[in-house]
Amino acid sequence: MPLESSPEQPQPLRVVVNALKDYVERTGAIWVEGQVIQLTRRAGQVTQFLTLRDKLAEVSVKISTTTAVLDAAGPLVEGQVVTAWVRPTLWSRSGSLTFECRDIRPSGEGRLLAHLEQTKRALQAEGLFASELKKPLPFLPRRIGLVTAEASAAERDVIENVRRRWPAAVFEIRYALMQGANCALDVADAVAVLDKHPEVDVIVIARGGGSLEDLLPFSDAGLARAVFAARTPVVSAIGHETDTPILDLVADVRASTPTDAAKRVVPDAAAEAERVAQARLRSEQAILGRLASEQRQLDALRSRPVLRDPSATIDIAAQRLHDLAGRLGRAIGVRLDGEADTLTHTIARVRALSPQATLQRGYAILSTADGVTITSVTDVMPDETIVARLLDGEIAAAVIDVEPADQPSDENEEP
Structure with missing residues (x-):
């Protein structure tokens, strides 16, 4: 029932606000769809705020929620369409209308993007995106493994561009479904078969462009793990350059298009x-x-x-040898002459001191009959026979008298 009022009997503001609050809250919780036009996350705060707008009309409302609800919804961005479970309420103190959100779920393409983001985070945590585990491509593969749809434009682009670059290239092709529910499993089986081939040195997974739903199988976790487990290097060539399925992150090399893949696998x-x-x-x-x-x-x-003249060195050495020999001969001659002079002088001195020289000057050497040299008058007696040896012979003589010589007087002796 509407509240009755007049200028004379106005209703208190609290009554009006409480009546509106009661009316609004009788709506209860309801699922609504809208587009996120403003999202503000406040660090360290439990309560967060965002603004939703109707997809067609200029109608927007402010929504309050918790950090846990936002985290559970996955990565939300402005412009994304979501479905929110909200309960309208009116704040009595300020009279403002707000909506309390208890659950948010991305809808349409946003729901797919949120699911892909969750899958991507799980695979990244497993280490499937680690750059240090990427295998290098061979310079010239013996065989090129190709996984694609039969008679597709991607198959034609890869084969034509590879053979244009390297005409002798050899392919090992495995056809698979490149769209639909069984796509991921079919591609994973084809990769496993090519990985076991002894001559396949590189595997290319090629598909043309498409919508997000068409490329969704190439973000399948099972396919990502199968490609990561392959021992052969894998090149992902899915869609156009702007398309980035999870397979691009797991593959050893990401090619922007099938044509780009052909440029990467062969020189x-x-x-x-x-x-x-x-x-x-x-x-x-x-x-x-x-x-x-x-x-x-x-x-x-x-x-x-x-x-120029090898004998010149020998001639120079010979001349030096001749000069040294001459110097040595002259030195030896001078030394011999000096030694000869010394010897002559020595012989002369020896001869001058020899008894023979004394005898030549008229002296005689006296000895007893027994041959003992007489050096003093005391060595003989009168009537003793002595022998005088002269230069040319000996004379035997008898001692008549022995007369000692007078002793010289000492001039310094006192009389």
Whole structure:
């Protein structure tokens, strides 16, 4: 029933607000759909606020919720369409209308994005995105494994571009469903078969562009784990450059398109031939430069005097030997002459001191008959026979008298 009032009998404000509050809250909790146009997260706060707007009309409301509800909803961004379970309420103190949200769920494409984000976080926690575990692609694979749909544009793009770059490339193709409920399982089985092939050195998973729902199988957790477990390097070429399924994050190499995948798995034959030609040219130039350098060194060595006339060194050495021999001969001669002079002088001194020289001057050597040299008159007696040895013989004589010589007087002796 409407409240009765007049200027003379107005209703108290609290009565009006409480009546409105009672009316609003009788609506109860209800699921609503809207677009997030403002989301503000306050760090450290339990209560959070966001604004929802109707998708068609200019109608928006402010919603209060908790941090736990927002976290459970997954990553929410402005512009995303969500379904929220809200209960309208009117605050008596301020008279403002607000909605308390107890659950938020992304709807439509937003729901798929939230699911993909949760899957991505789980796989990242398992280490499937680790860059250090990525396997390098071979320079030139023996066989290229290709997983794609039969007679698809992706198959044609990969094969044509690979053979345009490297005509001798060999393919090992496994066709699989590239869309639908069984797509992920079919692709995973094809990857497993190619991974066991002994000559397949790289595997390419190729598909053209499509909607988010069409590419959803390539974000399947089972397919991601199968690709991660493969021992052969895997190239993901799904959709266009803007499409990024989870398979791109798990694969060893992400190609923006199937054509880009072809450029990554094989080298360009023309470019490689040009590089080989340049390498040969550089090698020839290096060899010719080395030969020229060695020839210059050889010419420099040959220009040296010792190599122009090898006997010149021997002649110089022979001349030095001759000079040294002459110096040595002269030194020996001088030394011999000096020694000869010394010997002559020594012989002369010896001869001058010998008894023979004394005898030549007229002296005689006296000895007893027994041959004992007489040096004093006391050595003989009168009538004793003595022998006088002269220069040319001996004379036997008898001692008549022995007369000692007078002793010289000492001039310093006192009389």
